[in-house]
Every structure is written in structure tokens, then in C-alpha cells.
Amino acid sequence: MIPTPDLSHLTAADYEHVYEPAEDTFILLDALEQDADELREVKPRVCLEIGSGSGCVSSFVGAILGNSCLYLSTDINPFAASCTQRTARQNKRTIDPIVASLAGPLRTRLHRNIDLLIFNPPYVPTHDEEAYSAQSTADLAGAWAGGASGMQITDVLLNDLDNLLSPTGRFYLVAVKQNDVPGIQKRMEEFGFRSEVSDMALQILD
Amino acid sequence: MVRLITHNLLACHAKGCTTNNFPLRLQDAAVELRDAEFNAEFVRGFLPRLEWKALVGAARELGDKSLPEEMPEMVDEEFLQKLHHVLLEIHIDEGAMVCPNCGHVYPIANGIPNMLLAEHEIA
Numbered sequence: 001m002i003p004t005p006d007l008s009h010l011t012a013a014d015y016e017h018v019y020e021p022a023e024d025t026f027i028l029l030d031a032l033e034q035d036a037d038e039l040r041e042v043k044p045r046v047c048l049e050i051g052s053g054s055g056c057v058s059s060f061v062g063a064i065l066g067n068s069c070l071y072l073s074t075d076i077n078p079f080a081a082s083c084t085q086r087t088a089r090q091n092k093r094t095i096d097p098i099v100a101s102l103a104g105p106l107r108t109r110l111h112r113n114i115d116l117l118i119f120n121p122p123y124v125p126t127h128d129e130e131a132y133s134a135q136s137t138a139d140l141a142g143a144w145a146g147g148a149s150g151m152q153i154t155d156v157l158l159n160d161l162d163n164l165l166s167p168t169g170r171f172y173l174v175a176v177k178q179n180d181v182p183g184i185q186k187r188m189e190e191f192g193f194r195s196e197v198s199d200m201a202l203q204i205l206d
Numbered sequence: 207m208v209r210l211i212t213h214n215l216l217a218c219h220a221k222g223c224t225t226n227n228f229p230l231r232l233q234d235a236a237v238e239l240r241d242a243e244f245n246a247e248f249v250r251g252f253l254p255r256l257e258w259k260a261l262v263g264a265a266r267e268l269g270d271k272s273l274p275e276e277m278p279e280m281v282d283e284e285f286l287q288k289l290h291h292v293l294l295e296i297h298i299d300e301g302a303m304v305c306p307n308c309g310h311v312y313p314i315a316n317g318i319p320n321m322l323l324a325e326h327e328i329a
Contacts, residue, residue: 045251067245070211070252081318085207094242094294096212100321101328105312108217108228113255136325 002033005059005091010083017079019053019143024174028120029060031172031198036064042168044115049073050102050157053143055084055095057118062093069116074100076138101135102157103164114164119157120174123150150179158184162191207317208303210268211252211293214261216312216321218305221329229260230303230312232267242294249286249293253277265292 007021032039044065049058052073062071071088073095075081081097088095103110122131124144131147146152154173165171171193175181181197188195218227258277265273272288303312303319310327313320 043251045248045255067243068248068251070248072212072215076322078318078320082316085316085318094207096207096209098212098216098319098321104323105216105219105321107219109215109257138322 002036002060002063004029005056005063005087007054007056007087007090009086009090010054014054014079014083017140018077018083019080019140021054021056024120025056027198028057028118028172028174032057032061032064032118034199039064039116039170042115042170044069044170046110046114046166047071047116047118048103048106048110048114048164049118051075051080051119051121051143052084052095052097053077053080053120055087055097057120058084058095059087059091059093061116061118062088062091062095067094071095072106073097074102074104074106076101076135076142077140078138080143102153103160107160107163111163112169113166115166115169117161117164117169117171119154119172121154121157122146122152123154123174123176123179125150125178128152146179150176154179154184158187158191161188161193165193208298208314208319209294210261210264210296212319213264213298213303214256214293216303216319218308218310218312219321219329220305220308220310220323220327223305223308223310226307227305229257229264229306231306232264232298233302233304233311235268235298235301235314237268238297238299239295240297242290244287244290246283246286246290249290250281252293253281253289261292265296268296268298270296 084097126145128147131145134141134145185195
């Protein structure tokens with residue numbers, strides 16, 4: 001049993017600007033925990049979490065893989081990047097947060113070099129305009145407003161996946177029904193990736 | 207935190223800036239040293255992913271001359287210890303990173319680099 005990261009340093013005032021870990025976060029943690037042995041066996045050297053928010057997920061992965069891996073994170077919200085750093089320190093982990101959109105400035109040097117990629121994206125279906133303005137203002141709404149089918153931001157990353165993942169790379173993505181999960185899986189297969197829906201998510205859906 | 211391992215992985219990503227956009231030049235860097243637990247396997251495993259000249263250059267800019275100009279053929283424990291220190295224990299808390307090609311300035315505040323681009327700069 002890997003303990004949920006200590007978030008007691010984050011207050012209600014922090015959660016006005018950064019996404020508070022919720023059910024989707026915990027399903028992601030459960031899925032990672034279920035795969036913990038497999039993950040340790042692959043020996044990831046580079047882990048990148050996109051949209052790290054509070055830093056809860058990367059700190060949790062840190063508890064699984066320890067100091068055998070470099071933990072990078074990006075978030076377009078500078079406040080979130082700072083929360084990620086505080087959460088890492090609170091849990092005696094080391095994460096290197098970067099204020100950036102998606103994999104942005106890491107794309108060239110980490111071309112096909114990311115061993116573990118994690119994204120809990122803004123997946124809530126909204127008007128495209130709402131998702132667009134949420135990303136430009138880089139505040140809390142950017143964590144959930146996902147545009148048409150909730151896939152506006154995720155689509156950009158999916159199309160780039162082949163440039164990012166290492167030969168043994170793994171990608172964890174949070175999605176909801178409205179995002180068309182079978183459609184996402186079909187696209188993954190077209191790119192040459194194997195995909196599966198975590199039992200953890202299925203239990204909730206059932 | 208901007209450590210030299212992270213600096214070694216960041217390139218300018220402004221629109222149209224695709225050559226000579228790495229490594230980013232360090233500017234007014236305020237540096238602090240913080241101990242990190244040594245993991246020989248991690249450091250060794252990371253070697254093939256490093257741009258060696260960029261790493262040595264950045265370390266020297268910050269006054270650390272412990273690494274050789276060329277990556278040594280013999281990787282022993284002593285070398286890995288030195289590399290561990292340069293990669294993981296030198297933290298740039300304040301300052302900026304500047305693109306050698308287009309001159310874009312990426313500020314570093316409280317150890318976090320801001321790599322966001324203005325809308326017209328996004329590729």
C-alpha cells in the first residue's frame with residue numbers, strides 16, 4: 001500500500017487557483033499503484049507529468065520509483081508549478097516543475113525519450129471558446145475546461161505521442177465517457193501503441 | 207528547481223526557432239547547493255541522454271570545473287559521484303535562460319523556469 005501524498009500544507013486559498021485532488025486523481029493513483037511492480041521493472045529514467053497541478057500524482061510516482069528516475073512536470077499555471085514544488089518538498093520528493101504548455105520546451109531534447117508520461121487533462125466538454133480562454137488565463141478553469149468532447153487539449157498531446165515516448169515508454173491518461181474512450185484507444189492503435197483501460201477506472205464506471 | 211539535469215533538457219521552442227536553440231545561456235544565475243542522495247545506477251543510466259558539451263559548458267559558467275571536456279571512456283564510481291553533484295545538486299534559484307539563437311529570455315523565479323510563450327510566438 002503506497003500512501004497518498006501528504007497535502008496538508010495546501011489550503012482552501014491554494015485551491016482557488018489550483019485543482020484540488022479529487023476522484024479522478026485518486027483513480028489515477030490507484031491505476032499507478034496497481035502497475036507499481038511493472039513500472040519498477042521497466043526502470044523509467046524520465047517521468048513527465050503534464051498539468052501537474054497540486055503535485056499529488058508526481059509525488060506518488062516518486063514513492064513508487066524513488067530516486068532512480070527524474071521527475072519533470074509542466075503546468076501552464078505558475079501557481080500550480082509552485083504547489084507541485086511545495087508538495088514534493090512536503091513529501092521529501094524531488095520534482096523539477098516547469099511552467100509550460102504540454103511538453104513544450106522539452107520536446108526537442110526528450111524526443112522519444114520519455115519513459116513515463118502522465119496526463120490528467122482538462123477533459124470536461126465545454127465550448128471551444130471556453131477551453132481556449134481557460135488555457136490563456138492559465139487559472140483553475142484551465143484544469144478542467146476541455147472544449148468540444150473535452151478533447152481539445154488531449155488531442156494535441158495524442159498527436160505528438162510518437163515523438164515523446166521512448167521505446168518502452170508508457171502513457172497514463174485520464175478520460176471520461178464523453179471523451180470517447182474506445183475512439184482514443186483506436187487512435188492509439190493506429191499510432192502503433194497498445195492500450196488498455198485500467199480496472200480501477202472500470203470499477204467506477206460499472 | 208532548475209538543476210543542470212533539467213537545463214540540459216530545455217530548448218527554446220519559440221515559433222521558427224529550430225536551430226542553435228540549445229543550450230540556453232544562463233544569465234544572472236543565483237545558485238544554491240543542496241544535497242541529493244546518490245544513485246549510481248540512475249546517473250549511469252542518464253549518461254546517454256546527456257548533451258555532454260552543453261552540460262560541461264553550463265557547469266563552468268556556474269564556476270564548477272569538475273567535469274572533463276570530453277565524456278570519459280572509463281565510467282568509474284568517482285566520476286559518477288562528480289556527475290551526480292553537477293547534475294542534481296547545483297540549483298539555479300533565480301536568474302534567466304536566454305536562447306542563443308533568437309534571444310528569447312526565459313526567467314527563473316523561486317527555482318521554477320517560466321517557459322511560456324506569448325501567443326504570437328507559439329509554433
